[in-house]
Amino acid sequence: xxxxxxxxxEKIRRETEQVLQGQDAPRSREGLDATLFTPxxxxxxxxxxxxxxxxxxxVPFQMKQCGGTETLPDGTYLPKxxxxxxxxxxxxxxxxxxxxDAESFRPERWLRDGKLVTKSPSEYPVFNGGPRTCLGKxxxxxxxxxxxxxxxxxxxxxxTDDGERISKSxxxxxxxxxxxxxVRARSPPGSASGEEAAVGP
Numbered sequence: 001x002x003x004x005x006x007x008x009x010e011k012i013r014r015e016t017e018q019v020l021q022g023q024d025a026p027r028s029r030e031g032l033d034a035t036l037f038t039p040x041x042x043x044x045x046x047x048x049x050x051x052x053x054x055x056x057x058x059v060p061f062q063m064k065q066c067g068g069t070e071t072l073p074d075g076t077y078l079p080k081x082x083x084x085x086x087x088x089x090x091x092x093x094x095x096x097x098x099x100x101d102a103e104s105f106r107p108e109r110w111l112r113d114g115k116l117v118t119k120s121p122s123e124y125p126v127f128n129g130g131p132r133t134c135l136g137k138x139x140x141x142x143x144x145x146x147x148x149x150x151x152x153x154x155x156x157x158x159x160t161d162d163g164e165r166i167s168k169s170x171x172x173x174x175x176x177x178x179x180x181x182x183v184r185a186r187s188p189p190g191s192a193s194g195e196e197a198a199v200g201p
Contacts, residue, residue, distance in 0.1 A: 001052055001105050002152065003159050003181065008048060008107060012152045015044045037149040039116070039141050047110035049144045050119075053126045054098075055105060057088040060173050062125065088125055097123055158182045 002009045019041050023033075039046040063085045070078040078084065095102045098109070110117050121129020127137040134140070151157075160180040168176045 001055075002048075003157050005105060008105075009152055012042075012045050012048065012149060015042050016149045016153050032150065032153065034146050034150045037146045039145050042145050042149055043111060043114060043116045044107065045145050045149050046116055046141065047107040049141065049148060050110045050116075050124075051105060051107040054092045054124065055103075056167070056173055057092060057126045058173050059126075059171070060087060060089040060167075061171075062086055062088060062128070086125075091125065154185065156184045156186050158184075 002012075016037065019036050020032075023036055037045070063083060066078050066080055066082045066084070068080050070082070072078065091097070093102050101109075110119075121127070121133070127134040127140075158181060160182060165179060166176045168174045
């Protein structure tokens with residue numbers, strides 16, 4: 001998505017630069033302190049992560065079985081051992097929940113006055129919810145923001161072809177054929193080195 005939306009990539013870089021300036025931190029590739037990059041310090045980058053998971057949830061289908069009789073919040077009665085299946089891929093692209101631009105990649109939908117908007121698990125069930133909320137959610141968010149910010153800061157990425165990437169049919173959501181791309185080291189503003197080198201495909 002970042003290769004398709006260069007303006008989003010540039011916004012991540014500007015946000016990253018602001019964090020580094022605020023901490024008077026080194027900006028060279030070798031001296032970059034990635035621990036400064038957190039979901040709270042990089043709300044736009046975090047919004048990008050949320051938006052990507054909305055459109056491409058790692059687990060596109062969820063399934064639960066009732067241990068006993070249950071009644072859902074809308075009054076639906078479920079006998080014991082009923083199986084409930086829902087499709088996160090479809091839910092996360094619902095215009096009823098996300099608006100007419102539900103199919104569009106728009107990280108700004110996650111921000112209000114520069115702060116990240118929290119969605120309930122019923123709106124955004126990517127990490128499940130309630131007692132079954134993914135135990136690794138906070139770690140995933142922290143690591144994702146740090147990796148995205150660092151990689152976008154240090155490298156330029158370009159696709160090797162114009163083909164549309166599709167997902168394989170699987171329990172999780174791998175990409176068919178992977179994501180071949182060209183990677184080039186970049187010299188961030190204020191860095192000590194002005195060199196750029198081809199890292200390779």
